[in-house]
Amino acid sequence: MKFSLAPRSAQSLAGAPIQNRIQGLSAAPYLRATLLGALVVLGSAGTALAQDAPTVKAKQPNAQSLWVTIDNPAQQRMQLRVVSLSTNNCLVNEVNSQPSYGTQLNFRNLPAGKYAVLLRVGQERYRYNVQVESQTQTIISVPGLTVPNASEAVASVVR
Template sequence: MKRSISLRPAQQLTGATSSASVLRALLLGGLAVLGTAGAALAQDAPSVKAVQGDGQALWLTVENPKQERMHLDVVCLTHNANLTSATNRQASYGSKLNFREVPAGKYAVLLRVGRERYRYNVEVSKGQETTISVPELTSAQTPAVVASATR
């Protein structure tokens, strides 16, 4: 698709500069208001971080400024059993999930904060020492990974 752009002569632009500067100021002011509103909305959204601190534990940190209902489940997928369940409405919550004493197998850490849902798959291996593997927390990502949310 071809477009043609016609430029105005210089004398017509000089008369329009005052209205253009007013329009520019209004647009910049509107963008500034929208930017701060977006930052305010982002502060109210829950933030979930997961860190595999050692070979046996998974640390979860939840920032929940709206204090929405938060529910955490750890489920053994190998034996179809719920190992732990917790519910609260705290503005800030942290939990260390230690997999040292559980049998080898596959587990799911399920977290719901309001309408947001998070899932971490944990594989527990037994040898001389218990080790866990969390595919969502690969070495290519940063140490504190923000989980992806689904609605």
């Protein structure tokens, strides 16, 4: 059955026999169902695309380390680097394209100073700034992340 989506003028409906007007009204539920089905398909396609996007999480489980986990369902190229900002030396450089990846970065034996944890997943880039304090016991602060039981060390994420 074919349906025309062109609207009819009020005059053409008024002059049409009553049976034609009833047929036009009975087609409305089919049209509504078709449009609703199209919206559902488009909505689920967007959800499927969103599921392929990488998910990056960082947390500071204690005062010396940083946990980084990456869900990479599209298996895009991922690179994780840790760079000393005072010497510009790269301390860690890992590249892979696994669907799921996690690592614990321990800053315990590093000298005091500023470090950057740089992460790239496909075209997405993430940066975590880490400050290693000079104390007998190493304490790092990552702006935006909170540390359990350490009120002086706080963290943040720059994306």
